[in-house]
Amino acid sequence: MSEKLTGGEALVAALRAHGTDTVFGIPGTHNLPVYAALSRYGVRDVTPRHEQGAGFAADGWARASGRPGVCLTTTGPALLNAATAAAQAYSDSVPVLFLSPGLPLRHPGRGNGYLHEVKDQRAALDAVVAYSHRVTAVEEIPVAVARAFAAMTGGRPRPMHLEIPLDLLDERAEVTIAEPVTVPRLAPSLPKVRAAARILADAVRPVLVAGGGGNGAAGQLRALAERLGAPVVTTANGKGVLPDDHPLAVGAGLHHQAVRDLVRDSDAVIAVGTELAPSDLWFGPLDIPGPLIRIDTDAEAVTANALPDVALVADAALALGSLLEHLIRPGAAAQGAERAARARAHHREQARAEGAAHLGLTRALATALGREGVLAGDSTMACYYGALSNLPGHTPRSFLYPTGLGTLGYGLPAAIGAKLARPEVPVIALHGDGGVMFTVQELATAAQLGLALPVVVVDNGGYGEIRDEMAARDEPVHAVDLPPVDFALVARAMGCHGVRADDEEQLVRALGAALEADRPTLIHLMERPPAEIGAA
Structure with a gap:
């Protein structure tokens, strides 16, 4: 059903329709129509003291809750203040929607000294987020919000930026609020699952490396580790995906020599939701002598830093669940627990020294x-x-x-x-x-x-x-x-x-x-x- 709304109302109504009940930001001259609509739609506004803080708070909200965070700024310096937080969210695959007004629709292309004018504000944010989009009509606002949420909740979660020309925020038009799109989780290729299962069935000393992309698949990851008897190491963002007091848990921090030794001694490595990135490894890539199976929802990330023998481009929970269905491996857990215990002792010794x-x-x-x-x-x-x-x-x-x-x-x-x-x-x-x-x-x-x-x-x-x-x-x-x-x-x-x-x-x-x-x-x-x- 359509209704006549201002651009500011259309934006907030669309946010609320997608489950947003809290936004982090600071009001400014150009975003006041958005702030005027927040209470009408039951959206709480939290006012940090700097826009970078607003972006980081939205990031913390998203990481802790598993739902997209929202950061609302005004034009120019405010949005640029939040750009560091946007870049951090992109780097760590955190879904945060950055919202800002933009200069008016018919603003001169080369500028005229308008308040908060930036040469190309949209392009500035486009350099640090998954995409930045400038709407051109009030009617487009709910669609742009729906597309942003679909992108953040389907596939690899990363931040988005929507720019709404400030003259549209007060302009009224008949709009229809788009319902949230239920994005189907990407299922793995069955032949790839079978190929991975064959490797794991033959492995005697497998190991599992879990990143932040495994946070939504903790149950399946634990079940696969137990089925395989595979020690589990995690990145910083994967910390806690398997409790540290589990018999197969080695610990967090891929940079320790204990992890390098464990991987080098393994005849199969399963990497879940991790780029195997230099920022996690610190001292260069891992030496992986056996087959590498990588699971990631991002087709580009699945080949980053180490080429896999089998790549499962899929939702981690679905991929791990499918592996469990196709893998029969009784009696391996005892040996795995012993390997994990040795690696854990070595890991903790190095961690305590460091x-x-x-x-x-x-x-x-x-x-x-x-x-x-x-x-x-x-x-x-x-x-x-x-x-x-x-x-x-x-x-x-x-x-x-x-x-x-x-x-x-x-x-x-x-x-x-x-x-x-x-x-x-x-x-x-x-x-x-x-x-x-x-x-x-x-x-x-x-x-x-x-x-x-x-x-x-x-x-x-x-x-x-x-x-x-x-x-x-x-x-x-x-x-x-x-x-x-x-x-x-x-x-x-x-x-x-x-x-x-x-x-x-x-x-x-x-x-x-x-x-x-x-x-x-x-x-x-x-x-x-x-x-x-x-x-x-």
């Missing part, structure tokens, strides 16, 4: 998060040396981390989005003192929302990773040391609680109190120098 400075932190985080909690981490040593491999993961979508792009400032706003998406579970943000300054203003957002959100800031006096890299290159160490900041005081100034923790016991108490508090709590934790770590 993250020695952060073991007390990860123990405290594990206590606070329990089995269901969510950690939103930043690109910080405390995460990629500490939490990635040393914090137990028990459920999919419980470790939110900016893997591919590796941006700073992700953790706090992503934690806000995750907590709003899943208010019933503990959510904690983890930052370094350098990265937190990129989005520290979002403490005010979390305070306004009244979130019981612990924000742990591990302080090593600057950009510690870059400091170490400079020293390793035997080059002058400079531009990496930052003067001390009283982060607890900063937090209190923004309406949060702010405390300092000097040891693991204090951190455990502070995290427990923060999860029960009436507002966010920033916990300032000084990193101890290596000489003081000892056998922590």
